Each structure stands twice: as structure tokens, then as C-alpha cells.
Amino acid sequence: MASWAALSQALVDPTLTDEVDRAGSSLVQALVAGGTLLVAGNGGSAAIASHVAAEFIGKCIHDRDPLPAVSLAESLSSITAVGNDYGYEHVFTRGLAALGRPGDVLLAMSTSGTSPNVVAALQQARRRDILTIAMTGAKGEGLRGAADHVLVVPSDETPRIQEVHMLWAHTWCEAVDVLCQ
Numbered sequence: 001m002a003s004w005a006a007l008s009q010a011l012v013d014p015t016l017t018d019e020v021d022r023a024g025s026s027l028v029q030a031l032v033a034g035g036t037l038l039v040a041g042n043g044g045s046a047a048i049a050s051h052v053a054a055e056f057i058g059k060c061i062h063d064r065d066p067l068p069a070v071s072l073a074e075s076l077s078s079i080t081a082v083g084n085d086y087g088y089e090h091v092f093t094r095g096l097a098a099l100g101r102p103g104d105v106l107l108a109m110s111t112s113g114t115s116p117n118v119v120a121a122l123q124q125a126r127r128r129d130i131l132t133i134a135m136t137g138a139k140g141e142g143l144r145g146a147a148d149h150v151l152v153v154p155s156d157e158t159p160r161i162q163e164v165h166m167l168w169a170h171t172w173c174e175a176v177d178v179l180c181q
Contacts, residue, residue, distance in 0.1 A: 003157055010154040011164065023133045023149035024172040028179060030105045030131050031056070036068040038100055038130070040092040040121050041109035044162045046073035048109060052169045060173035064180040070099060072121070092121035102129035107169070108147065111161045113140020122146050135168065137161035 010016070031037060037056055039049035049071040056069035072095040073079065082094045096106065106125040110118040113136035123146070125132045134140070134147035137155055144150045153164040 003155070003160060007153075007155050007160055007164070013154075016151075016154070019149065019151055020168050020171070023151055024168070024175060026131055026149065027105050027107070027133060027172055028176055030103060031067050031176060032179065033103060035103040035105055035131070036070065036099070036101070037105050037107060038070050038072055038096060038125075039107045039109075040072045040095075040118055042073070042115055042117065044158070045109035045111065045165070046071070048162060048166050048169065049073050049107075051166070052107065052173070055170070055173040056176065060170065060177045062177040064177055067176060067180070070095075072096070072099075089116040089120050092117050093124045096121055096124050096128065096130070100125060100128050100130050103131075105131045105133065107133045107135070109135045109162075109165055110140060110143075111137045111158045113137065113143045119143075119146065135165045 037053065039052050041049045053069040053071040056067045072092045078095065079091045082091045086094065106121060108118045108122050122132050122134060132147035133149040134143045135151045136143050137153050139156060141152055151168065153161045155161050
């Protein structure tokens with residue numbers, strides 16, 4: 001509980017809240033303009049990726065028209081085929097190549113900031129003129145410059161990092177629900 005108390009204080013830092021707001025505004029603008037949200041992450045972040053995509057396709061708090069969103073970690077068949085044929089570091093880049101278009105958004109989550117497949121996806125997305133948002137933990141500071149928006153949870157604890165990623169994503173989902181109502 002003490003780690004959550006300290007983290008909750010750090011999360012209200014004006015610089016961090018401004019970064020989160022800017023990233024969310026960019027994401028919402030892209031979706032409203034017709035872009036698709038592509039979400040990537042491994043392990044618990046893959047579960048969050050699926051959850052976030054579902055919120056945009058469905059709804060978070062208000063009924064609205066569905067918005068295009070895809071979790072690149074969703075298809076076990078695709079992930080294992082690509083991992084087997086091309087290497088695990090390409091499981092997200094292949095999905096981006098197939099689905100990503102200029103004007104889309106890649107939301108990439110890596111608690112460490114060093115997941116090779118997430119880093120490769122960010123690089124490919126930027127080459128394809130796809131808006132990039134990276135969410136990571138304190139060890140992922142090295143991602144700064146690798147994405148249009150890099151949001152760093154000031155924690156080294158994986159559960160806390162993932163909980164904050166979900167908090168931020170829910171904030172953006174609620175903003176879309178209100179805007180597109």
C-alpha cells in the first residue's frame with residue numbers, strides 16, 4: 001500500500017499529467033479523423049491491449065458509434081506463426097505492416113521499455129507515419145525519442161506500472177465516449 005501511496009503522489013506531477021493529456025488528445029484527434037488504434041504489449045500488457053481495443057470498439061461509459069481498434073497481441077495463431085517464421089521480435093511489426101496506415105495510432109506498452117518486439121513496432125510505426133504513444137515504467141526512460149509521446153510511470157513495480165497504464169487508457173476511452181456521444 002505504501003508504494004501506491006507514493007506513486008499516487010507522483011502521478012499528479014503537472015509535467016506528467018500534461019504529457020498524458022497531450023498523448024490522449026493526439027489519440028482522440030486521430031480516431032475522430034478516421035484513424036485506427038493499434039495496441040501492442042506482451043504478457044499483462046497484452047491483456048491491457050485487448051481491453052483497450054475493446055473499450056474503443058464498444059464503449060467505456062457512454063454509448064457511441066464504435067471506433068476502429070485492434071490489439072496486435074490478440075491472435076494466438078498470428079503471433080505463433082510470425083514468431084516461428086520470422087522471430088518473436090517481428091510479431092507486432094508484421095501486424096503493423098498488414099493493418100497500419102498513415103493517420104493511425106500505435107499505443108505500445110512495455111513495463112521495461114526494452115521489449116524488442118515493442119521497440120521494433122515503434123520504429124516501424126514511425127517509418128509508416130503512424131502516431132506513436134509508448135507507455136512504460138521508470139526503467140523505460142530510454143524510450144524517450146523513440147515515440148511521439150512517451151509516458152513513464154514513475155515506478156519499477158510491474159503491477160503498479162500496468163495499473164497506471166490501464167488508468168491512463170481508461171481516461172482516454174472516457175474522453176472519446178464524451179466527445180463522440
